[in-house]
Amino acid sequence: MDVKTAFFYLFSLVMLFAAFRVITARNPVHAVLFLMLTFSQAAGVWLLLKAEFLAIVLVLVYLGAVMVLFLFVVMMLDIHIDSLRQGFWRHFPLALGIGAVISLEMAVVLFGGFRAGEAPLIPETVTNAAGEVVQYSNTKVLGQLVYTEYLYPMEIAAVILLLAMVAAIALTLRQRKDYKRTDPAQQVRVHAWDRLEIIKMAPTQAPPPAAEPAAATAQELKQ
Known part of the structure; x- marks a missing residue:
């Protein structure tokens, strides 16, 4: 086994493990991180196949933009894990049947539609x-x-x-209901009498009594 084959098996095993953990991880943040690991290992396989452009695009687009966006969205959303797990075992037979059909179709295509052969030789100069x-x-x-x-x-x-x-x-x-929203068209058509209205109201409390003059001191009386 040469070094290239060893790296291929290493990338493939890590990619399969990470892909399996994507669908089995209970924490959605951990699932997104395992998906990023899956894409990085797939980029390594592309490099071994001498498809450098596809590997770079996979790293820049998916790992650098899409998966980071997914990670921030998952972390910002208030996801209730318990509510997502409700009804899992009720729909498990249907999901298992669909997964079996997809696996059978992929097996038929891989084993019947493709033939193993020698890799095409890429010239160094053209x-x-x-x-x-x-x-x-x-x-x-x-x-x-x-x-x-x-x-x-x-x-x-x-x-x-x-x-x-x-x-x-x-x-x-x-449209969110937890914040107030203003309409610019209504602000332009507004008038002064629509914004402020003066209403005369009767007083609800009696005015306070006038302050009594302070008592003169004994010295002032003698004078």
Whole structure:
């Protein structure tokens, strides 16, 4: 066993363990942390397959942005774990059946649709359109394929993701009732008599009696 194979098994075992802990961890924060570990190990597998661009994107996008956002959202939300666990065993047979069907389909695809073969050889240098010999770049080749042959699928996927983001915002947008909200249009149309009204009211208490003059001292009387 060479070093590359050893690293592949190491990354794969850690990734499988972390993925299993994602669905078995009771604390949602721990589940998010295990999911971040899963993505980091998947990035290591991509590096072993010489797909450096995909590994960097996986680390920057998922670990650096998406998973950190998930972590902050999970920590800020008031999630009641006990209420989430209610009805678990009642729906467990259905979940087990769906999981078995998915596992069977994946087994059929993996063992029947793919054949193990030799890995394609990646050249160290290639010849560009100008006839110059340049170093082979996996990222450059991927970019050329994405923006030439797969341009329309990429645009369609971008539009679908945009629609999904807008739909998620529209579905979760609710007006909060725990704070006061002002309407700028009403503030512009307001008048002075709408804001202040002077009302004459009868006094509710009698005025205090006038203060009596202080008694003169004996010295003042003698004078």
